[in-house]
Amino acid sequence: MAHLAANETLLLTAYLEDPTQPLWVIKRSNLGGRGLFATQSIKKGTLIFKNKPLVVAPRADLAGDTYCSVCYRVSATCSACERCSQITCSEECNTSVQHRAECNFITSNWKPQPDSDNYSKVLAQMQIYLRFLLLSEEQKLMLSLLQNCNIDAKFEELEELCAKYVIPEEQVSFIHFIHSIIKINSFRIANNPQERKIALRGLYPLSAFLNHSCVPNTRNVFHRDFTMAVYATRDIAAGDEILTCYTGLLLCTPARRCQLYKTKHFWCKCERCKDNTEMGTKLSALKCFNKECVGILLPMSPLDPRGEWCCDNCATRVPCDKISMIQGILGSLVGSLDLDDQFRLEAPILARLANFIPYSNHIFIDLRLRLALKIGFTEGLKLNELSESRLSLKESLCRGTLRTVAALGVGDAHLRGLLLYHLHAVLAERARRSPDLYEEIKAEIESTIEQAYHILQGDISAPPDLELRRRYLGPGCDKPQEERFFILDA
Numbered sequence: 433m434a435h436l437a438a439n440e441t442l443l444l445t446a447y448l449e450d451p452t453q454p455l456w457v458i459k460r461s462n463l464g465g466r467g468l469f470a471t472q473s474i475k476k477g478t479l480i481f482k483n484k485p486l487v488v489a490p491r492a493d494l495a496g497d498t499y500c501s502v503c504y505r506v507s508a509t510c511s512a513c514e515r516c517s518q519i520t521c522s523e524e525c526n527t528s529v530q531h532r533a534e535c536n537f538i539t540s541n542w543k544p545q546p547d548s549d550n551y552s553k554v555l556a557q558m559q560i561y562l563r564f565l566l567l568s569e570e571q572k573l574m575l576s577l578l579q580n581c582n583i584d585a586k587f588e589e590l591e592e593l594c595a596k597y598v599i600p601e602e603q604v605s606f607i608h609f610i611h612s613i614i615k616i617n618s619f620r621i622a623n624n625p626q627e628r629k630i631a632l633r634g635l636y637p638l639s640a641f642l643n644h645s646c647v648p649n650t651r652n653v654f655h656r657d658f659t660m661a662v663y664a665t666r667d668i669a670a671g672d673e674i675l676t677c678y679t680g681l682l683l684c685t686p687a688r689r690c691q692l693y694k695t696k697h698f699w700c701k702c703e704r705c706k707d708n709t710e711m712g713t714k715l716s717a718l719k720c721f722n723k724e725c726v727g728i729l730l731p732m733s734p735l736d737p738r739g740e741w742c743c744d745n746c747a748t749r750v751p752c753d754k755i756s757m758i759q760g761i762l763g764s765l766v767g768s769l770d771l772d773d774q775f776r777l778e779a780p781i782l783a784r785l786a787n788f789i790p791y792s793n794h795i796f797i798d799l800r801l802r803l804a805l806k807i808g809f810t811e812g813l814k815l816n817e818l819s820e821s822r823l824s825l826k827e828s829l830c831r832g833t834l835r836t837v838a839a840l841g842v843g844d845a846h847l848r849g850l851l852l853y854h855l856h857a858v859l860a861e862r863a864r865r866s867p868d869l870y871e872e873i874k875a876e877i878e879s880t881i882e883q884a885y886h887i888l889q890g891d892i893s894a895p896p897d898l899e900l901r902r903r904y905l906g907p908g909c910d911k912p913q914e915e916r917f918f919i920l921d922a
């Protein structure tokens with residue numbers, strides 16, 4: 433591992449599941465700081481590395497929900513610990529080693545301010561910092577290897593903590609330092625929508641060296657024990673940088689770049705960001721302001737956030753402040769949609785959106801993706817209860833979004849796996865309803881579940897019946913046709 437001293441390397445390898453013969457090396461990157469590079473060619477689907485977390489904890493911004501600080505379940509049995517006020521859901525969680533350590537730390541280090549109350553909420557917000565404070569000196573050394581940044585903005589959660597407790601000065605500065613480490617280096621851990629658990633963040637020592645690309649060549653898989661595995665989503669040549677994506681893959685370029693600048697403090701200049709059509713997907717496109725024109729507006733120099741936009745049909749140029757104004761209106765229109773209620777997306781709002789944006793725009797792509805994943809997967813409206821037309825709608829939404837993902841060139845990304853799983857579910861349901869159709873669509877039923885399985889397997893957020901579906905409806909199953917569909921009735 434270049435650019436790290438031998439003792440630093442040792443610190444890092446302690447977190448790797450298999451440190452022998454790594455497929456990567458840490459080197460200086462042209463993108464910024466250090467990055468991971470392939471030491472040999474890596475085939476699509478290969479596990480590049482798997483690392484254990486240094487710290488896992490609930491996301492501070494979700495502290496409004498009442499969840500257990502030990503098992504992360506959102507539950508009606510949650511209550512505040514009598515000693516420290518942290519929330520736990522059961523006797524078992526309250527007497528766990530983890531809670532005891534945190535409870536002892538709080539009660540012996542943080543003195544409640546007089547006349548304060550409601551300590552639980554602020555403790556929930558600060559739980560991730562508490563876990564960093566509890567690290568050993570050797571573990572804290574690990575943190576000094578990671579990139580941090582100067583954050584000038586007010587750190588409200590820390591101010592709230594100091595309003596409730598008297599916190600030792602050295603701990604306040606450590607929390608400030610950790611704030612920037614988390615901001616730059618931590619990963620959101622996917623959670624399973626079926627389990628009522630709070631979303632988590634994790635700091636992973638090797639993953640923290642992964643730089644970003646809007647067309648990444650890896651996907652992350654988070655296992656139940658919170659280890660994070662990084663797989664190649666496409667073939668990676670020896671010497672190429674191994675890259676992850678810090679933002680949503682389907683966001684348009686201005687939104688991704690702004691988000692990266694705000695959260696990670698850099699302006700991305702990757703190939704996708706440079707291409708105003710975003711590999712032909714036109715995710716940023718707005719409708720031309722000239723009502724008579726059928727053209728679309730795209731940025732003329734996408735790397736310049738203050739640059740003009742131009743219509744691809746009538747060549748009208750629009751200054752960026754007008755574009756920002758329209759994007760603001762779009763943002764508030766989308767904000768007023770009830771995205772959880774898929775069949776009641778208010779028609780007038782959608783019609784207003786359609787005045788400003790073509791169907792290729794990322795807002796419509798996102799709405800279509802949400803619908804594709806929800807139809808047939810909500811309580812009271814399962815796949816077998818859907819009308820034919822809803823089933824067809826789900827199929828076309830899945831296929832359309834898969835085409836966008838393919839055009840972006842992101843290979844076997846997590847999102848592709850999810851969409852293939854849902855496409856498989858539609859096709860299998862169709863074959864169950866019309867057994868005569870099975871032979872005709874069998875090959876696609878088998879290949880979609882097989883690919884989905886390889887992409888999603890092992891991930892906490894993977895559909896619970898993924899493996900069973902693959903066993904019964906994937907390639908190589910020797911069960912008769914009627915039995916294969918048994919799984920859909922389960």
Ligand SMILES: C[S@@+](CC[C@H](N)C(=O)[O-])C[C@H]1O[C@@H](n2cnc3c(N)ncnc32)[C@H](O)[C@@H]1O
Binds near residue numbers: 467639
């Ligand atoms: C998680 S760290 C990645 C490792 C980091 N380069 C290092 O040396 O430790 C994230 C930081 O790396 C830099 N970075 C990552 N991807 C980048 C990119 N595509 N362009 C510019 N800087 C990038 C940014 O400073 C970002 O805040």
